[in-house]
Amino acid sequence: MISLILKRSAFHEQNHLFKPQFCFQLLSSLTQSKSHNSYTSSQNHSILPSGYGFLGKKNSGFSSSSLQRLEIPSGIFCNGRFYGSQSQTAIEPSTSDGLTVDGIIANNWTILDEDESDWKSHASAIAQSIHLIKKRLKWKNLLVRVRMLSFQLDKPDLWDDPIQASKISREHGLLTGKMNEVKKFEQELLEHIDMIKLSHEENDPELELEAVKALIQMRRSVKEKELEALLVEEHDSCSCFIEVQAGAGGTESMDWASMVMQMYKKWAQRRGYRVTVVDEMPGEIAGIKRATIRVDGENAFGYAKAEDGAHRLVRCSPFDSANRRHTSFAAVAVIPILGEGLSHYQIKESDLRIERFRSGGAGGQHANTTDSAVRITHIPTGITATCQNERSQHSNKASAMAVLQSRLDKLEMARQAQMNAQHTQSLAENTFGNQIRSYVLHPYRMVKDHRTSYKVSNADSVLEGDIDDFILSYLSASLDKDEDEL
Template sequence: MFDDIGLNAKKAEAEDKSKQKELWDDPKKAEKVLKELKYWTDLEDVWKGLSAKAKDIEELGHMVEEGSTEANELETEFEQLENAYQKAHVKLLLSGPYDKRDAILVLSSGTGGVDAQDWTEMLLRMYLRYAEQQGWKTTVTEKTMGAEAGIKSATIEIKGMVAYGFLKGEHGVHRLVRLSPFNAKNLRQTSFALVEVLPIIPEDEGVEIDEKELRIDTYRSSGAGGQHVNTTDSAVRITHLPTGLVVTCQSERSQAQNKSQAMSVLKGRLTQKLLEEKKEKIEELKGGYREAAWGNQIRSYVFQPYTMVKDHRTDQETSQVQAVMDGDLDDFIEAYLLKSK
């Protein structure tokens, strides 16, 4: 069973890496390899449990009467087993070069004024809840408050095995439709926010960044309403001159720490840019390339006049809007990974 799904091979590869003598010369690399080995070992345990459960259900299925209470209970158990199988199977699909990396999420408000800023803050809460449910560690490294409500932007660092692999499908434009609480007439309002998902790349890997191509500005960190939260120029803004990409960080007290965080985000953005350019070239050859514009939202969240969340790439949808906003994203993430395998 395990050979069929490729789990044995993946675990064996991780075990071989962990046995290399020179591995322990690099503690960071060793930690990464041991994390990967634990990931595959834990997944193997899950598969063994599912296999045993499937065998039990099959045996009991021959012993119960069709239409009986026991048969109905067995059917419910089988449905639960199917769901658990799909969740475990999805983890085997994460074979991209950066799928097992930690991730950075950058949220930016788009068209829609105050509603868009409020929407961006709602998405921030949604992703923090989702990460918490996965047992991942999160740090909000940058947050720019809106003048009236919500946030203009935010950056979250998410540390957890396969965080990038699971979240990469969230990259894109998210659309909100609701009756605006910021409009005196309570009119229907459509708002947009952009979610960027970037892999965290170690300094010695991935895209090389020439410091000569950077403009680094420092300024005082500020909180809500523009008030200064410290008296030193610890906040950092880095501009990558060849691409025009701009990254800011003001969450740490030290300028050096903020610079390090900002460089991590910049490296992730440049890596993501290269991945997207490669994908766009392939799509152009296929005749399916579409510009990444605000009209090309990946998912819509409708609060009024009815409730629905729909992913436009997979057609996955639910009427349980509040559950989704509370971080219940599993069905959407799994549907995307299964479709893009």
């Protein structure tokens, strides 16, 4: 009967994917009139509302996946205070015979390629990915943070401060969503394993094949989540400004700064981000002295922040008649755009000095004819922002204010984190020994990231915007070097 229900409800569908909720409802309707003894239940077992778990055989009946109950305190300590009072129970999902995700990792099953049919290999790969995601999310800290946010959301006076309440609600929803995704992966993995074990008991190769296919698909999905888990910081989902400034070296460095800016434009376009030129100061002969672009898109700052620092170029100079080898530097700063209501620094109008001048550049019907360009200086910090790329003075002022706000926000975040507050004011130091990456075009061709030692020989591809591997390598190294417990 069970095999017939499974096949009719799952494998005869067009996509051949098992639908656990449908089958559970079907089995429940067939067994409504049966005795409660048809399902085994004890103090350490309970019936789940979905999944394969109920198909595990036990005592001549069918029971849910085992759930190991772990007693943990419901409250947390934060800033010397304890949040919560009632005890709660955390449950760790397992298969019908007690196998957990941690147990799969402990078994150390060999991980083979995706095209292999060994279900243990796929299960082990998925379990390792889940473990890595938890590590990157700092799982235990995440649980504590969600508990504290839940406590704050329950306060009756929460919405007395709408801006703060909105921040708390937004963060709680984001973190809860990440937690639920991980828990869903754990439950699905164990349900698929239960199905494979059931197929062995009933000698049903068709059922086993479909469950293995589901594991392979899940293996791909959880691998994608591994990459998403790299973006765990508060502002990673924001859009950003990318600033490039030529270092010492005259025309050589200005040309290199222009190449770096073009690299980021092409990278952003590859990812489907929208790129807007905010400010650009051309060099006297070639290249740019400095430039700022705005990159709009999901997780733009989370990825681009890996590029923050000095970039070094080694090549035979096209501006040297003797064709000698030169070394040039360009500094890159990446600044998050926090959005309305999320700014860390409140700007006072009295602290601003606004200057208007004629825009430079290639000219045209409008450029160089009116005082449309705007430079805004924040007097207390000395930070400036300039925009001359828009047609109207009003638009240039709005863009310059957005850049200034983001720079001040980053300065404030750096100060709060006890970092170097001068970083966004002067960019990184453009000298030997401070570069994060070297681009060598002569006498050999190679691009190497000095933070991770990751390198590629196809320098042309990198300069065309293919920098995702460098970004992911850096983000992975930054998170995975933390050996704290989950």
